[in-house]
Amino acid sequence: MAETLSSQEALKLWHQALLSSVRAEGPDLSARQMALFLQVYLAPPPHTVRGLAATLQISKPAVVRALDTLGRLDFTRRRRDQSDKRNVLIQRTVKGSVFLSEFADWVVTASDTL
Template identity: 55%
Template sequence: MNALIGYVRSGQPDLTNRQMALMLLVYLTPGPHTVRGLANILGVSKPVITRALNTLGSLGYLRRVRDEADRRNVFVAKTSTGQEFLDGFERNIEQDGSSRRSAKDRGFILQHS
């Protein structure tokens, strides 16, 4: 929860779960990535991926690259801006984990039933 609150407070654009899943797929799994392949993995239609790519592309987080070997194919590629975004998100998660461990050591973590 604290990691997400930190993300919201960071002023970064709010991504949908679908957009975040797309980002993580592209950045954490080996490519090349295509719209069709990403749609199959996520179990959604190609237009859904295209809409998400439009948003992520406008933010500079992902980009489309034409396949030079077959100009009909388009790959989805990483960007340095997208990597910086995910690095910041990872730092939020790590900071939350550190603060939770520290609070637990002091006996401050609430137990959920």
Template identity: 50%
Template sequence: MPVDLTPSQALGLWHEVTLQQVHEDGRDLTLRQLAILLEIYLVPPPHTVRGLAARLGVTKPVITRALDTMGEQGLVTRMRDERDRRNVVIKRTVDGALYLERLGDLIIAGGRKLAP
């Protein structure tokens, strides 16, 4: 059942969730990296550097730098598109799915604390 939150409650929930995520996971994703990761996992594939750049309104080098970091952390992988070698396809990983599942669990737990 959805909970109606005030802006202050929503920010408090986000604050609690981000603190827990930092303490428990140790990965330090930027807001942009998190937005990219959510796009990759919540929107059906395929995902390309070009497509992500267009979706987020940033340049391809910005996406590439973010993917470099997320790739080092095991959250995503990249490979050349065999049909069009100019494109780089971004793939999901088990670690990335588990990271976001845990984030979702933290959000649900925090929301339950706010429920009447």
């Protein structure tokens, strides 16, 4: 378990992890896209467009577009809810898990340099 970070350490952590990601030619996700991506992987399902929009406090079309991008990257997948066909359930993918695992490593490595 980590102890409390100082502000300076927090920024340095963010800086080093982002540097790793950018240099590795990782996908250039915006803050919204990354937040949405992590929400899908870390919060318990089910995830719907409306639910994600409410959680992130952004518009529904913004969620749809972010899902378009994440889907293009094969980081998330859409599936119709068979019990209520108005809903779309957002699911994880293998490729998304792999990227997230790599990303987590960058953060961990950055935290080791503090």
